[in-house]
Every structure is written in C-alpha cells, then in structure tokens.
Amino acid sequence: MQRGFLQFATALRSRRLLCSRCSRSFLRFQHAEASNDAGLSSPIVKLIEKKVEERNQLQTQVNALEDMGSADSKRLMKQLSESEPFWNAWQDWSRTIQLLRETGALLNDPDPYMRSMANEEYASLQSQVSELLQMTFPTLVVPPSKTAHMSAIMEFKAGVGGSESALFLAEMMRMYLRLAQTFRWKTNVIASNQTENGGVKDAIVEIMGEKAYDTMRFESGVHRVQRVPATEANGRVHTSTVAVVVLPLAEESNAEAPDDLFSMDDIKIEVMRSRGAGGQHVNKTESAVRLTHIPTGITVSMQDERSQHQNRRRAFQVLRARLMDRKLTQEVVDRRDVRRNLVRSADRSEKIRTYNYAQDRVTDHRLGLSLKNLESVLEGDSLRKILDALAKKHQDDLLQEELETS
Amino acid sequence: MPRLTRLLSSLSSALGPESARLELKWMKEAAERSSGSLRLPAMVERRLRGEPLQYILGTQPFGALDLLVRPPVLIPRPETEDWTLRLSRLIQPSPERPISLLDLCTGSGCIPLLLCNTWKPGSVNAYGVDISEDAIQLATDNAHRCGVHVPAEMQPRRYPFNTFKPMLANIRDPSFLLSAELRPPFHVITSNPPYISRQDFENLPPSVKGYEDHRALIGDPTVYPEPPCSESGKGLTFYHTIAQLLAQQDILTDNGVVALEIGFNQADDVRQIMQNEGKLPKTEVWRDPWNRDRVVFAGR
Ligand SMILES: C[S@@+](CC[C@H](N)C(=O)[O-])C[C@H]1O[C@@H](n2cnc3c(N)ncnc32)[C@H](O)[C@@H]1O
Numbered sequence: 001m002q003r004g005f006l007q008f009a010t011a012l013r014s015r016r017l018l019c020s021r022c023s024r025s026f027l028r029f030q031h032a033e034a035s036n037d038a039g040l041s042s043p044i045v046k047l048i049e050k051k052v053e054e055r056n057q058l059q060t061q062v063n064a065l066e067d068m069g070s071a072d073s074k075r076l077m078k079q080l081s082e083s084e085p086f087w088n089a090w091q092d093w094s095r096t097i098q099l100l101r102e103t104g105a106l107l108n109d110p111d112p113y114m115r116s117m118a119n120e121e122y123a124s125l126q127s128q129v130s131e132l133l134q135m136t137f138p139t140l141v142v143p144p145s146k147t148a149h150m151s152a153i154m155e156f157k158a159g160v161g162g163s164e165s166a167l168f169l170a171e172m173m174r175m176y177l178r179l180a181q182t183f184r185w186k187t188n189v190i191a192s193n194q195t196e197n198g199g200v201k202d203a204i205v206e207i208m209g210e211k212a213y214d215t216m217r218f219e220s221g222v223h224r225v226q227r228v229p230a231t232e233a234n235g236r237v238h239t240s241t242v243a244v245v246v247l248p249l250a251e252e253s254n255a256e257a258p259d260d261l262f263s264m265d266d267i268k269i270e271v272m273r274s275r276g277a278g279g280q281h282v283n284k285t286e287s288a289v290r291l292t293h294i295p296t297g298i299t300v301s302m303q304d305e306r307s308q309h310q311n312r313r314r315a316f317q318v319l320r321a322r323l324m325d326r327k328l329t330q331e332v333v334d335r336r337d338v339r340r341n342l343v344r345s346a347d348r349s350e351k352i353r354t355y356n357y358a359q360d361r362v363t364d365h366r367l368g369l370s371l372k373n374l375e376s377v378l379e380g381d382s383l384r385k386i387l388d389a390l391a392k393k394h395q396d397d398l399l400q401e402e403l404e405t406s
Numbered sequence: 407m408p409r410l411t412r413l414l415s416s417l418s419s420a421l422g423p424e425s426a427r428l429e430l431k432w433m434k435e436a437a438e439r440s441s442g443s444l445r446l447p448a449m450v451e452r453r454l455r456g457e458p459l460q461y462i463l464g465t466q467p468f469g470a471l472d473l474l475v476r477p478p479v480l481i482p483r484p485e486t487e488d489w490t491l492r493l494s495r496l497i498q499p500s501p502e503r504p505i506s507l508l509d510l511c512t513g514s515g516c517i518p519l520l521l522c523n524t525w526k527p528g529s530v531n532a533y534g535v536d537i538s539e540d541a542i543q544l545a546t547d548n549a550h551r552c553g554v555h556v557p558a559e560m561q562p563r564r565y566p567f568n569t570f571k572p573m574l575a576n577i578r579d580p581s582f583l584l585s586a587e588l589r590p591p592f593h594v595i596t597s598n599p600p601y602i603s604r605q606d607f608e609n610l611p612p613s614v615k616g617y618e619d620h621r622a623l624i625g626d627p628t629v630y631p632e633p634p635c636s637e638s639g640k641g642l643t644f645y646h647t648i649a650q651l652l653a654q655q656d657i658l659t660d661n662g663v664v665a666l667e668i669g670f671n672q673a674d675d676v677r678q679i680m681q682n683e684g685k686l687p688k689t690e691v692w693r694d695p696w697n698r699d700r701v702v703f704a705g706r
Contacts, residue, residue, distance in 0.1 A: 194431065196411045271695040277670050278698050279485045280602055280623055283458045283614050285429070287484065306432060307467035308484045308695065309491065 043403040044137045045093070051140075052090045055083035089136050096132065100125045142398045147328070150213040151249040153190075153321045156203045159222065161240020164229040166199025168355075169242045171378065172223065173203055176216075179380045185209030190314050191304040204318060206249065213248045218366075218390040220246045221350050227357030237358060245348055247321035248328060261323040268292040271308065272301070291315045298322050353386075362386075367393060413450045420454055429459055436463045456612045469494075469520045473548050478619035479541045482516040485694040486598055486667060489701045490517050492692065493665050494524040497594060501528035505593035506562045509534040510577050510648060513622060515545030515570065517596050522554045522568035531562040535575040535586060538619060545572035560587050578627075578647050583654065590657045598667035599644030601625040606641070606669075625669075641669060645676050649684035663705040673699035680704040 058080045065073045103125060106118035156173060158165040173189075180187045185207050192203040207216065223242045228235050272288035288303035289311040300322070302315040354363045355374055362377045363370040367389050376382040417426035430450070437446045449462050460466045460481045466473055468482045469491055475481050499505040509518045512534030522532055536542055549556045555569045563569075575586040583590070602610070602623045614623070621627070625641025645666065651657060652664060664686060668676045677689045686704040694700035 194427075196414060269695075275485075275696050277606070278694060278696055279483055279667065279669060279700065280480070280598075280600070281606065281610060281614065281669075283460065283481050283483070283618065284425075284611075285459055303428060304431070305467070307469075307487065309469050309487055310467055 042133070044133065044141065044399070047141060047403060048086060048090055048093070048137055051083060051086040055080065055087050058083060085140055089132065089140060092136070093129075093132050096125055096128050100129065138395065138399045141402045142395060145214050147213050147217075147248055148211055149251070151185075151206070151208040151251070152213040152216045153247040153249050153318060154205045154207060154216065154219070155245040155247065156200070156205070157243045158199070158201050159241035159243050161225075161238060163195060163197060163199055163231070164238055165225075165240035165242055166195045166201050167197070167229070168225045168240055169203065170198060170200045172242055172244075173200060173205065175378045175380065175383065176205065176207070176219075179383055180207050180209075180212070182380055182384075183209060183212070183215070185212050190318070191302060206317075208249070213246065215387055215391070217246045217248075218387065218394065219244050219352075220348055221352035222348075224351055224354045225357070226354060241351075243348070245325075247318075247325045249317070249321045250324060261320055261327070262293060266294050267319075268294060269312070272303070287311050289315050291319050293319060293323065296323070296326065364390070366390070409447070413447065416454060417450060429453065432459070432463060436465075456616060458613045458617055461617060468516045469524065471516075471520055471523055471548075471552050473514055473516055473519070474544060474551060475514060476540065476544050477617055478622070479538065479544045480513045480618050480622040482514055485696075485698075485700050486516065487520070488695050489665065489667065489692055490520045490596075491524070493594075493596070494521055497663070499525055499529040499593075501526055501564075501566070504529050504531065504562075504564060506530070506589070506591075507532040507594040507596065508588065508590075508592040510595065510597035510651075511599045511622075511644070512536045512545055512572060513538075513541050513598070515548045515572055517598065518570050519545075519548055519552050519554055521596075522570050523552060525568060527567045528565060530568045531557075531565075532568070532570040533560075533588065533592075534570065534572045535577060535588075536572070537574070537576045538621060539574060540619070541622075542572045542574045545570075560589050562589060577644075577651070583651065583657070591659045591662065592657065593659050593662050595648075595652070595658060595662070595664045596666075597644075597648060597664075599625070599648065600627075601641045601644065601667070601669040601672060603639055603641035603669075605639060640672070640675060642672065642675055642679065645672075645679045646683060649679045649682075652680070652684040652686060658706075660706065663703065666702045666704075667700060668702055670698040670700070673702060676702045677704075 058076060062073075062076050062080050065076065067073060068077075100122070103118050103122045106114055107122060109115050109118060154176060156169050158169045161168075173192075177187050186209060188206040188208070190204040190206050193201040195201055221244060223244060224239060225242070226237055226239050229238050232238065268291070270290045270292070271286070272290060273286050275282050275284075275286050285306055287306055287308045287310075288301065289308055290299060290301040291312075292299045298319060300315045300319045302311040302318070305311045305314060352365055354365070355377070356363070357374060360374050361370050361372055362374055362382070364386050367386070369386065369389060371377060371382050371386070373382065377386070414426055414430055417430055420426070421429060433444075433446055433449045433453070437444045437449060444462075444464075452462050453459060458481060460475045461477050464474065464476075466475045466482055468487050473482060497505075507518060507521065507530055509515075509532065512518065513536060515534055518532035518534050522530060534545055536545070546556060549570045549572070555565065555567050557563065557565075557569045557571055560571070573586060575582060579585065600621065600623050602625050604624065604626060607615070607620075607624055610623070626639065626643045645668075648664075648666065658664070664680070664684070666676060666680075673691045677691065680686045680689055680702060681704075684704065686706055688706065689702055689704040691699050692701035692703060
C-alpha cells in the first residue's frame with residue numbers, strides 16, 4: 001500500500017500534473033496528517049479554481065440582471081452556461097478530496113476491519129483523484145482541436161538510399177493505406193511515381209475522414225530504414241530515408257473556388273509541353289498542369305490523371321492543403337511570440353522514426369519509444385499505439401502550455 | 407517485372423521516358439480494371455504500332471465525365487474540353503428558363519453531354535447531329551453512360567432533367583434543316599466541325615491519320631459544293647456551311663450565341679465568315695490552354 005501510493009504520487013509528478021510539494025502532501029494524506037488542502041494546489045487545480053471563481057462572479061452578475069432579454073444578458077448567460085463544466089468538475093473534485101481526507105483519518109484506525117475498509121475506499125478515491133487530474137481537468141482546459149474535421153494529404157519523397165529508399169516508400173504507403181482502412185477513412189493515391197522494380201520515388205495520397213489530419217499529422221518528418229537491401233549481395237546494412245509531409249485538407253466542394261487562402265489573380269496556371277497545332281491535329285495525351293502561387297512561390301505539378309481538368313483539380317487541392325498548412329504553422333509561430341511555446345511546429349527535416357530490420361525494432365525518436373516486432377508496426381497495430389502516444393504527448397504539451405500561460 | 411521493364415523501354419524509345427511512364431501506368435490500371443479482357447503486353451504492342459492510347463483504353467475523361475471512345479469516332483481533345491467548360495460557366499440556364507442547344511458534328515457527343523452534366527437539371531434540351539452512324543451510336547451509348555436522358559421526340563420539352571438527342575444527318579445536305587426535323591430556334595449552337603486542310607492532312611501523325619475517321623478531320627470534303635476558289639485548301643468549308651445555316655431565319659434566338667472550334671490559324675477567316683455570311687456581327691476569339699486561337703464565339 002505504502003509503495004503503491006508512493007508510485008501513484010510520483011507518477012503524477014512525472015506527468016507534471018503535481019509539483020513535488022503536492023506529491024509530498026499526498027504522502028501526508030497517507031499518514032492522515034494533512035489538515036488543510038493547500039498542498040493540492042497543483043497548477044491545473046489552481047487554474048480550474050480560477051475558472052470557477054470567474055464562473056461564480058458571472059453567476060452573481062446574472063442574478064443581478066434586470067432585463068433578461070437584452071443582448072448583454074444573453075451574452076452573460078451564454079458565458080455562464082459555457083463555464084458550467086468547470087463548476088461540475090470542481091464539485092466532483094471538492095467532494096472527492098473531502099472524502100479522501102475523512103478516509104485518510106481512518107487508515108490508522110485501531111479496528112482492523114475499519115482499517116481494511118478504509119484502505120479499499122482510499123484506493124478507489126485515489127483513482128478518482130487521478131482521473132480528475134489526468135483526464136477531466138486537462139480536457140476542460142485544453143481548447144478542442146480546430147482541425148478535427150479535416151482530412152489529410154500525405155506527401156512522400158524518397159531520400160537517401162536511391163532504389164532501396166523507393167522500395168521502403170512503397171511499403172510505408174501500404175502501411176498507411178492499411179491503417180486508413182482500419183479507421184474507415186477513404187484513400188486515394190493522387191500521384192505516384194513508380195520505379196521499375198516496384199518502388200515509388202514520390203507519391204501523394206489523399207486520406208479522407210474525420211480526424212484524419214489530427215491523427216496523421218505527427219507522421220511528418222524523416223523516416224529512416226536500416227536493413228539489408230534485397231539487391232545487396234554481400235549483406236551489408238544500408239540506411240535509407242523517406243520524407244513525409246502531412247497536410248490539412250479542408251472539405252471543399254470546389255478546390256478552385258478562391259477564398260481566404262488565395263485569390264485567383266495570384267495563381268499562374270501552366271500547361272506543360274507544347275501540342276504543336278493542337279486540336280484535331282493531335283491526339284496525344286498532354287494533361288500535365290503546373291500551378292504557381294505567386295506570393296509564396298509554391299508550385300504544384302500534377303500529371304497522373306489523363307485529363308487536364310482532373311490534374312488541375314488535383315493540383316488546386318494540393319495547393320490549398322499546402323497553403324492551409326502554412327497558415328496553421330504561422331498561427332503556431334504567432335502564438336509562440338506571445339507565449340512561451342512548448343508545442344513546436346513540426347520540423348520536417350527532423351528524423352522522427354527508425355525502422356531497424358536487423359533488430360526487429362521501431363524507434364520513435366520524439367517519444368523515446370522503441371517497439372519490438374517491426375511487422376506489427378507495418379501491419380498497423382503497433383503504428384496505432386505510436387500514433388496514440390504521439391497524440392497524448394501533444395495533448396500534454398498543450399496542457400503544459402495552458403498552465404504556464406493562464 | 408523484367409517484362410515490364412522491357413515494355414517500358416520500348417515505349418520509352420517511342421514516346422519519350424516521361425510519357426512512357428504515365429501511359430504504361432494508365433494501361434496497367436485499365437488492364438487491372440478490365441478483369442482479364444485487356445492484357446498489358448497486348449496493349450503496349452498496339453500502342454507501339456501507333457494506335458492512340460485512348461482507343462486502347464476505351465475511354466477518355468472529359469471534364470467530370472468519363473466517355474467511351476471507339477474507332478473511328480474522333481477522340482475528344484483537351485482543347486475542346488477546355489472551351490466547353492468555359493462555355494458552361496459563361497452561360498447558366500435554369501429550370502425556370504430552360505434553353506435548347508444544337509451541336510453540329512457531335513461525334514462522341516462530348517460537348518452537349520458535358521454541358522448537360524454541368525448545367526442544372528431541367529435547364530437544357532440538347533440535340534446533336536452527325537453524318538457517321540458510328541458516331542451516333544457512340545453518342546447514344548455515352549448519353550446512357552453519363553445518365554443523360556435520350557428522348558424519343560424531337561420537340562423540346564420540360565423535363566426535371568437535361569436531355570440529349572443524337573441524330574444521323576448530313577449538315578451539308580441542302581434540305582438538312584427540314585429532313586432532320588429539327589425544331590429551331592436554338593439558344594446555343596456549338597460545333598467542332600472538321601477543319602484540317604488537305605495539305606495538313608497529308609502530314610498528320612499516324613495515330614491520327616491511321617485511326618481516326620477522315621470525315622471527322624478533313625475540312626474540305628471533295629464532294630459538292632466546291633469551296634470558293636479563293637480560299638480552297640484552308641479547311642474552311644464547314645464554316646461556310648454553318649454560316650449559311652445560321653443566316654436562315656429563326657434558327658438562332660435573338661440573343662442566341664454560337665461557339666465554333668477552329669484550327670489554330672483560322673480565327674480571322676472564321677470571324678469574317680460568321681460576320682459576312684452568318685449575319686452575326688459580334689465575334690470574339692478564345693484561346694486554348696496552349697495559347698492558340700481555338701474558338702470563335704459569335705452573337706448578334
Ligand atoms: C472533329 S469531329 C468532332 C467530334 C466531337 N464534336 C468532338 O468535339 O470531339 C467532326 C465530326 O463531324 C462529323 N461530320 C463530318 N461531316 C459531316 C456532315 N456533313 N454532317 C454532319 N456531321 C459531319 C464527323 O463524323 C465527326 O464526328
């Protein structure tokens with residue numbers, strides 16, 4: 001019991017949810033010594049408390065309202081109802097802490113039956129506290145994702161390692177297509193530049209579905225594979241890389257319709273290659289299209305579709321995703337200027353993951369996490385675990401940022 | 407795989423590496439989709455013999471449509487796709503004020519079908535005429551493929567959907583308007599008539615000359631009436647024919663418009679023909695994505 005509790009307190013501390021002072025005060029609960037709850041004022045608890053105070057002030061204002069129909073009153077009442085979840089969570093929290101204190105007093109009760117009851121009760125209260133601290137409070141504090149509804153475009157480029165890199169790119173693509181299937185997302189290979197031996201030099205894949213972008217976005221970066229290429233006679237291990245960029249794809253009925261992302265005047269549309277006399281004189285397929293967004297210099301070339309019209313539509317879709325990506329990245333940078341920012345915008349040249357065949361191991365360098373059984377990553381099960389852990393880390397970073405800036 | 411490499415390398419020497427890679431990919435996809443009826447090596451062989459890719463694949467995208475193509479009916483061109491889409495944005499009929507449209511020399515039916523597909527349901531009754539039975543059959547098949555209704559009757563009617571009626575007729579027959587039982591006036595007349603001069607025809611690439619219907623290409627058919635001597639050989643006969651039709655009373659509504667595809671060097675001649683013979687004073691020239699003159703757009 002003593003050890004279990006110690007672990008619990010230290011675990012909370014390592015999650016940066018409780019400061020060392022607080023975890024010490026948890027230990028004091030254990031010995032029924034705590035007489036006040038000042039020790040429980042971890043940053044997140046303080047923040048929730050502050051929100052509840054604000055809510056109480058709102059309540060006072062609303063109570064004093066004379067004209068319930070005015071625009072001002074409506075605004076206040078809306079604010080009040082929005083702060084309701086904080087109030088509810090705080091009620092839960094206070095009740096649980098109160099019970100914990102009362103139960104703590106019984107842990108050293110002379111009656112052994114009483115002691116064992118208290119122990120049981122105490123343990124369940126502890127898990128309620130941890131649930132509140134780790135789940136309920138953070139979800140209240142961290143603003144919901146603005147990109148949750150967005151689909152994704154994944155761009156792949158073979159890097160170091162030539163044809164071996166292209167072969168691994170093809171495997172990675174299959175890995176993501178399989179994964180998308182388990183999420184019931186629709187996929188579409190928009191462009192792929194195949195090599196003769198079954199590899200892919202570069203590719204663009206569209207992944208359509210709720211949360212597709214939010215889930216996949218942490219895959220941006222350089223992926224490294226270490227293995228003996230099938231073509232290598234003397235069995236030497238090669239290191240090759242594949243660069244991945246995940247772009248947000250807002251739902252669009254018409255990708256060419258200009259909006260806040262670009263104006264049509266800023267776009268140069270070029271058809272590639274000449275067609276001589278053109279028209280009836282020529283029946284060769286010339287469908288390649290290149291767009292240039294003049295202000296940013298972003299260019300998108302598309303040639304995988306047989307009609308110019310389709311290539312143009314695809315090119316606009318990719319351009320739109322790149323511009324949206326820029327906009328989101330800029331928002332993060334802007335926030336960093338205002339706040340001490342922990343949530344870094346992804347550095348796309350960073351090596352984020354290594355697939356090591358010899359050791360049958362996949363390492364995610366940002367998580368510092370190594371998983372055995374490479375096959376299970378490629379098949380998707382373990383990839384999902386990595387993605388979950390990355391999402392969790394992101395959530396924790398966002399929380400930390402909220403705590404340090406509110 | 408090595409076989410694929412060999413196919414790719416022979417295609418490469420015929421088409422250049424970039425086109426070879428793309429065409430091989432499209433053939434592969436079509437072979438996979440065909441569940442056995444198309445085999446890749448046979449397709450590549452046909453391509454190496456000079457057959458157009460579109461005939462081998464059996465389809466050609468046109469705007470949002472995926473049309474059937476069958477030799478010898480002319481394969482829809484990207485230039486035509488571009489101006490048809492432009493026209494579909496320029497004119498926007500509604501079910502409240504539906505229009506009727508005539509496409510002369512309709513071939514695969516690509517122009518009216520794309521318009522039927524783009525415009526609001528119930529806003530257009532389209533008619534297409536062609537001299538070739540193969541073309542009329544293909545245009546009808548394409549209408550069904552695109553889900554466009556083919557009415558039995560000639561008279562324009564209000565339906566809650568768009569309609570397209572392909573008809574066999576010779577537009578150079580003096581009694582064309584009567585014998586085709588057309589019901590003018592039309593709000594829009596479109597055409598991509600044959601416009602290649604005899605001289606150009608001799609130098610066409612084999613994939614055009616050897617596979618596509620010569621009647622779909624040659625602008626000056628030898629049969630009557632002989633083109634005016636001054637411009638014989640410029641491939642303009644069909645524009646004269648069309649202008650004479652347009653000059654007849656009541657074929658075009660008062661604010662009706664005409665869109666005619668032209669060869670890259672025919673803009674000035676066709677404008678004059680439309681103004682002088684077609685009695686359409688207002689003309690503009692549209693360019694294609696490759697920056698060539700491609701359409702004469704005319705009205706009153
Ligand atoms: C250049 S093709 C255009 C086909 C289609 N409109 C397109 O844009 O792809 C010309 C078409 O005119 C047809 N044609 C040739 N002479 C004709 C005539 N005298 N009357 C009607 N159609 C004719 C040919 O059969 C051919 O289908």
